[in-house]
Amino acid sequence: MFHRSVLVQKVLEFLLTADDGVYVDATIGDGGHTLAILNAAPKATVIGIDSDKSALETTKERLKFFGKRLELVHGDFENLDDIVLGQLGYGSVDGVLFDLGLRSVMVEDRFRGFSFKKPGPLDMRFNTDETLTAYDVVNRYSPEDLERILREYGDVRGARKIVEKIVDARKKTPITTTEQLAEIVVAGLPQRVHTDVLARVFQAIRIEVNREFEKLERGLYAALEILRPGGRLVVISYHSGEDRIVKHFMATESRDCICPPGLPVCRCGHKRQIKILTKKVVRPSQEEIKQNPRARSARLRAAEKL
Ligand SMILES: C[S@@+](CC[C@H](N)C(=O)[O-])C[C@H]1O[C@@H](n2cnc3c(N)ncnc32)[C@H](O)[C@@H]1O
Structure with missing residues (x-):
């Protein structure tokens, strides 16, 4: 059984701007969102990244039909800019998706130690090279x-x-x-x-x-580096701490001045880099939650690079 992807239609709606675009799925997992992207944008290419090698094995097999339209990289999204611009040599991309957390199969695999319901070693690494x-x-x-x-x-x-x-x-x-x-x-x-x-x-x-909060913050800034003007950033989080980081990042980067309140003139010189597309956070419908209880805590936020 593959991981059940969350908010798929909303992801397509916010992420896709060009039929022949280059999109980064920074947490490709079992490839469900990527499959939807490649089907919805018939000339698009996806760069799929995951820090968990076993996810890439599954996705490679599942999406082999798409051939060169999918490039898979074992890596960490905190290094998104190095991977996409340095390692792969792209100039910029049209969209970046983060679907945070872990795949259902990781929780089910008792040897990875994620579940308190299953006997296993105290491991919990996404990336077993760490x-x-x-x-x-x-x-x-x-x-x-x-x-x-x-x-x-x-x-x-x-x-x-x-x-x-x-x-x-x-x-x-x-x-x-x-x-x-x-x-x-x-x-x-x-x-x-x-x-x-x-x-x-x-x-x-x-x-x-997994240093999840720290990596998320770095990953969001790395995404800004690689997006072309007009390119889209979509983030799905499942934990209030993650969502706070995304919300704060989007609020900060969509404002010009970020000086502390009360200063008579701006000293920071900060310039806004994005426009927020989701004034209110997007949640799954009751119907989706019924079909997939794991979707219950999902929150999607999206922004466009200026
Ligand atoms: C919720 S799953 C993604 C599911 C995927 N969207 C799908 O439709 O199948 C999250 C994935 O992100 C990966 N991941 C978590 N933190 C990561 C990081 N810092 N860098 C790269 N991948 C990460 C996990 O290994 C997991 O496979």
């Missing part, structure tokens, strides 16, 4: 850093208590599996909160392992 794993975060981070991560990336209530339990446990023996971690996290908590707390804790650790 060295930092969930094991390192859980066993080596200071209690202060762990608490900050749980609060900032997971909005975890009672983060300090949870960290105390983790620190007590790891003093005795390293925490190596998802099952062990889950057991430690929920110890002493009422059953009714288990799923919510575990989802938040695991999400927070995953965000840290």
Whole structure:
């Protein structure tokens, strides 16, 4: 089963401006959005990037029919400008899509350690060439850093208590599996909160392992570098922290002056680079959510390069 792509029609509506354009799918995953782009714009080319090698294997096979219209690159979208301008030699592109987060198959694969519902190693890397794993975060981070991560990336209530339990446990023996971690996290908590707390804790650790927020910010600025004037940027996020980064980026880059309020004259000299196309964030319909519950938290924002 392929990952079920979210908000496909909206992506096409905001992203496509030229039938023969060059589009970057910065998170190609199983290639669902790219498939829709290549079908909707019959002369278009897509550069598909993913940091997870297994995604590229799936997509290569799934979309082989499109031949040279699809170029696949194993890489990180934080280096989008180097990949597209440097490595591939393009001058600019017509659109960039980010569909953040992870694919359903990554969650299902217990050996990757993303799910608290499946026994597996504490890994959680999107890119298995990277060295930092969930094991390192859980066993080596200071209690202060762990608490900050749980609060900032997971909005975890009672983060300090949870960290105390983790620190007590790891003093005795390293925490190596998802099952062990889950057991430690929920110890002493009422059953009714288990799923919510575990989802938040695991999400927070995953965000840290993959430096997701930092990479997103860099990726958005890299996208600006490669878009031609009139080119489109479309971002789908699934986490309020991600959406905040996208919203802030778009608000900042669509304004001329970004000086702190109250200054009599502008000192920053900042010039706006984009026009926001989605005055209100775009959400999936009830019908889409019914068909694909994972779409529930999706939020799409789009902008046009000036
Ligand atoms: C939600 S999935 C994309 C699904 C895809 N749009 C589809 O229709 O099949 C997100 C993908 O982004 C990839 N990813 C996450 N962070 C990345 C990064 N910093 N650079 C490149 N790819 C990344 C993940 O490995 C995953 O395959």
